[in-house]
Amino acid sequence: MKRGINVAIQRLPGYYRYFDKLHSMEIQGVSSAALSKKIGISPSLVRKDICQFGGFGQTAYGYNVKEVRAKLGHILGVDNLRCAVMIGTGCMGHALLRYVRFDAAGFIVVAAEKVSGQTGREISGIPVLNVSELDRVIQIHRPDIAILTPSDIPVQTMARQLAKMGIRGFWNFSGEELALDEPDCFVENVDLVESLLQLSYRIAPGGEAIK
Amino acid sequence: MKRGINVAIQRLPGYYRYFDKLHSMEIQGVSSAALSKKIGISPSLVRKDICQFGGFGQTAYGYNVKEVRAKLGHILGVDNLRCAVMIGTGCMGHALLRYVRFDAAGFIVVAAEKVSGQTGREISGIPVLNVSELDRVIQIHRPDIAILTPSDIPVQTMARQLAKMGIRGFWNFSGEELALDEPDCFVENVDLVESLLQLSYRIAPGGEAIK
Numbered sequence: 001m002k003r004g005i006n007v008a009i010q011r012l013p014g015y016y017r018y019f020d021k022l023h024s025m026e027i028q029g030v031s032s033a034a035l036s037k038k039i040g041i042s043p044s045l046v047r048k049d050i051c052q053f054g055g056f057g058q059t060a061y062g063y064n065v066k067e068v069r070a071k072l073g074h075i076l077g078v079d080n081l082r083c084a085v086m087i088g089t090g091c092m093g094h095a096l097l098r099y100v101r102f103d104a105a106g107f108i109v110v111a112a113e114k115v116s117g118q119t120g121r122e123i124s125g126i127p128v129l130n131v132s133e134l135d136r137v138i139q140i141h142r143p144d145i146a147i148l149t150p151s152d153i154p155v156q157t158m159a160r161q162l163a164k165m166g167i168r169g170f171w172n173f174s175g176e177e178l179a180l181d182e183p184d185c186f187v188e189n190v191d192l193v194e195s196l197l198q199l200s201y202r203i204a205p206g207g208e209a210i211k
Numbered sequence: 212m213k214r215g216i217n218v219a220i221q222r223l224p225g226y227y228r229y230f231d232k233l234h235s236m237e238i239q240g241v242s243s244a245a246l247s248k249k250i251g252i253s254p255s256l257v258r259k260d261i262c263q264f265g266g267f268g269q270t271a272y273g274y275n276v277k278e279v280r281a282k283l284g285h286i287l288g289v290d291n292l293r294c295a296v297m298i299g300t301g302c303m304g305h306a307l308l309r310y311v312r313f314d315a316a317g318f319i320v321v322a323a324e325k326v327s328g329q330t331g332r333e334i335s336g337i338p339v340l341n342v343s344e345l346d347r348v349i350q351i352h353r354p355d356i357a358i359l360t361p362s363d364i365p366v367q368t369m370a371r372q373l374a375k376m377g378i379r380g381f382w383n384f385s386g387e388e389l390a391l392d393e394p395d396c397f398v399e400n401v402d403l404v405e406s407l408l409q410l411s412y413r414i415a416p417g418g419e420a421i422k
Contacts, residue, residue, distance in 0.1 A: 009412065010409070012408075013404075013405040013408035014402075014405055016408060021388075075412065077415045078408070078411075091306045092306040092309070095302045095307075096403070098303070099303050099361060099384075099386055100403050100404060101404060102407070105404050105407045105408050106411070107411075145410060150310060169411065171406070171410055175310055175312075177232075186410060186414055188410040190406060192307070193311060193312060195401060196313070196399075197223075198399060199382055199397060199399040200287055200318075200356070201223060201224070201288070202380065203355055203379045203380040203397055204288045
C-alpha cells in the first residue's frame with residue numbers, strides 16, 4: 001500500500017501498461033468504456049483520470065493510443081533511460097533479472113553481490129559486480145533505484161548506506177519491511193503475501209460477490 | 212489492478228498484514244491515527260473501513276489487535292488451511308517457494324513440474340510432483356489456488372485445464388497476462404513492472420510532491 005498517494009496516480013502505471021500493450025498490438029484508439037472494463041472503475045472516473053494525466057480528447061475511435069501512451073510514458077520517465085542497481089543475486093535476484101522486463105520501465109540494471117575472484121560474470125546479460133565496490137559502482141552508473149533482494153546484509157543497513165550515496169528509490173524484495181526517514185527517499189515494499197490474500201479472499205465463500 | 216472490487220476490500224489484506232505484524236510484536240492496541248499513517252488514508256476512512264470489516268470498538272488503547280487480527284484473518288480464510296499447487300519450478304518458482312511465507316496466508320503448497328524419473332524431490336520442504344500426473348495431484352490435494360510460474364506450457368492452456376479440474380484462483384507470475392471467462396474463476400496477474408513504474412514516478416522530478 002502506498003502512503004497518501006493520489007489514487008489516480010496509483011492507477012497511472014496500470015494505464016501506461018495497458019496503453020503500451022495496445023500500442024504493441026498496433027491498436028490506434030480505445031474508448032473510455034473499454035478502459036473502464038480493464039482498469040475496473042467507472043467510465044466517468046476513467047475520463048477524470050485521463051483528464052488529470054493531461055486532458056486528451058476522444059475521437060470516434062476513443063483515445064489516441066500512441067499519443068496517450070507517449071504522454072503517460074513521459075510522466076513516468078520511461079522515455080528517459082535510467083539505471084537501477086540490484087543488491088544480492090540469490091534466488092529472488094536471479095528470478096527478477098530473468099523475468100522482469102526492466103527495459104519496459106526504462107531501466108538498465110547492474111547487479112552487485114558478494115563475489116570473490118569472479119569478474120565479468122553476467123546473469124541474463126546483466127553484469128554482476130562486487131558489493132564491496134559499491135561506492136565505485138554507484139559513481140560509475142549513478143543509479144536512481146536500488147532493488148533490494150534477500151542477501152546477508154540487513155536491508156535497513158544497506159538502504160541507509162545507499163541513501164547516503166544518493167539513491168532515492170528502493171524496490172524492496174528482501175522480505176523485511178523497510179522504512180526510511182530520509183525526506184527524499186521512497187520505498188516500494190513488495191508484499192506478495194498481500195497479493196495472495198487478495199486472491200484468497202475472492203475465492204472464499206461470499207468473496208465472489210465482490211467480483 | 213483489480214476489476215471492480217470494493218476499495219475497502221482491496222485494503223483488507225494490508226490491514227490484516229499490519230495487525231498480524233503488531234500481534235507478533237505483542238502490541239495490544241492500535242489507534243485509527245496510527246493505522247491511518249500506515250495505510251495512507253485518513254483516520255475517518257480507516258474507521259469506515261474497520262466498520263465495514265465488522266465494526267470493532269475502540270478502547271483507550273485503540274483497536275484490540277488480537278480481536279481485529281482474528282476477525283480479518285477469518286474473513287480472508289487464513290485460519291482455514293488450504294492448498295495451492297505451483298505449476299513450474301524454474302527460477303521464479305524456486306524464488307517464490309523460498310521467499311513467500313505461504314503459511315502466513317494460510318496455504319500449504321505442492322509443486323508440479325516436468326520431472327522424469329525423479330520422485331520425492333523437494334524444494335524448501337515442498338514436494339515436487341510430476342506435471343503429467345496433475346489430475347492425480349489435484350484429486351489428492353484438492354488445491355484452491357494455482358500458482359502459475361513461467362514454464363513451457365502456455366499459461367492460458369494450463370489455466371483452462373486447471374479450471375476444468377475445479378481450481379478457481381490463479382496467481383499468475385508467468386509474465387503473460389491471463390484472462391479467464393469461467394464465471395467462478397479469479398485471476399491475480401502479478402505485474403512487477405507496474406510496481407517499478409510506481410516507484411519510478413515517485414522519484415521523478417515533481418513526483419515527490421505527491422508523497
